[in-house]
Amino acid sequence: MSAFISGATGFIAQHIVDGLLKQNYKVIGTARSQEKANKLMKQFSNNPNLSMEIVGDISDVNAFDEVMKKRGSEIKYVLHTASPFHFNVTDIEKELLVPAVNGTRGILNSIKKYANDTVERVVITSSFAAILDLNRFNDNSLVLSEANWNPVTKEEALSNPMAGYCASKTYAERAAWDFLKENEGSIKFKLTTVNPVYVFGPQLFAEDVKNVLNTSCEVVNQVVQSTIDTTLPVDCSGQFVDVRDVAKAHIAGIQNDNCIGQRLLCSQAAFGVQDIANVLNDNFPQLKGKIAKSNPKTNAVENIGICQIDNSKTKELLGFEFIDLKTCLIDTVSQIVEQKIIG
Template sequence: MSVFVSGATGFIAQHIVNDLLQQNYKVIGTARSQEKVDKLIKQFGNNKNFSMEIVKDVADINAFDDVFKRRGSEIKYVLHTASPFHFNVTDAEKDLLIPAVNGTKGILSSIKKYAPKNVERFVVTSSFAAVSDLEDQSNSNVIYTEKDWCKLNWQTAQANAVAAYWGSKTFAEKAAWEFLEENKDSVSLKITAINPVYVFGPQLFDEDVTAKLNTSCEFINSLVHSTPETKVEKTCAGNFIDVRDVSKAHILAFQKEETIGKRLILSEGPFGMQDIVNTLNKDFPQLKGKIAPTYEETDVKLNKNFAKINNDETKKILGFKFRTFDETVDDTAKQILRVEKRL
């Protein structure tokens, strides 16, 4: 039996596919074009346990029908990672909300139609955005847990690009839980949601290190390429988690019974842009004096003015220690510098 990974060319998904193959699973991935399919198959060395299917547009509610009609009998686990993550939005509904929600509804509908008894576990890549509220980010009295939900509605989520992303993850995850409630007698699957904060870490393949990286890793990339004159935000940018830990959590999410019906917040602590700079200056002598300077008294280290996260339940369920901030930043920066022949 196989593990199905939607959006397999994504930053997180590539690490998931790699970890699955290392554990000897057969993996079926999806991408939007033949060009992307061919590239990823080549990157994985034409591994006999890895195959790809084209799903052109997840906004199409029937996008996954063909692949599940043909291959649903092979699939036991589904990891749904495909969802837009960017802030380049001109139409919030069209660019973020509808693709995210229809992608989740569509893949679950295809499972129901063509593999209702074969698929046993469904893991949806949600986000901490589905847990938190934008207006409470700077409220130090707020402590988020796995039970919390973003309070945006469809209308308020169209206010701006950030709200649209928050809403897209919230509505897509809710769509998964609602589907299960409405179809629990028709399908065999059990659901787990993965809710990561900002995901940093190296790209799986060096060749994917380009001038501009994916949305979260670009935080680090931009500071590796900063100058002493760069003005760095001293306030918090959010919380962090390493992509390799996110991948591991996705796999444990379908392997462990304790994860069934759970939302898992993946976070190892807060960070600010200045904290990234400080780590780069500390651990990379070749950068010190060429990038933004160290400034120790950051709001993050002083633990001021930010909502907090208590994900003790998640950590207990998963049972492994997340990577530290320094390790995550260092490994991301090392890869960038190695590719640029500056290491």
């Protein structure tokens, strides 16, 4: 039986595919074009356990019908990672909300229609964006956990792309849990969501390191591309987790029965962009003197200035240590430096 993964070309998804293949799963991935599918197949050395299917824009609620009709009888696990993650949009509703929500509803409905007898576990890549409260992001007394939901309204969602993205993840995840309730008794699959904070870490394939990286790694890349004159804020910028841990959490979502019905809030620690600069200056002599200077004064260690996270429940469920910021950044930036995409 196979694991089906939507958006297999994505930054996080590639690490999940890699993890699944290493554990000898048969994997069916989706890409938006044949060209992207061929590239991924080649990157995975045409591994016979990997096959690719083309699924177009997931704004179409029926986007997954054809593939579920064709391959559904082979699929035991579904991992839905595809969703727009960028802020470069002009129409928030059309470019962020609709694909996120329709993609989630659509894939669950296609499973119900065409793979109801075979699919046992579904893992959806949600986000900390579905948990946080943008209006209280800078409230250090606020402690958020797996139990919280982003209260973002539709009006706020449409006011700027950041709020729009957070709403897209909130509404999509809600749609998934609602689907489960609405279809109680008529579907057999169990649901887990993975809710990561900012995901850093190396690209699975170094050749994918370009001048501009995926949205979350671009936070690190911006520091790599900074100059000695750049002054970075000492404020805390957010929380981070390594992509390899996020991939492991997805795989736990299909393997570990204790994860059924859970939201896995994946976060290692708070960080500020100044902390990133400090690690880079200390560990990359080729960057020191070119990028923003070190400054030992940063607020992230004490997690000052932003809301806090209590993800002890997730950590207990997963049972492994998350990779620390220094290790994560060294691995992320070594790749950038090796590809000579610097300064």
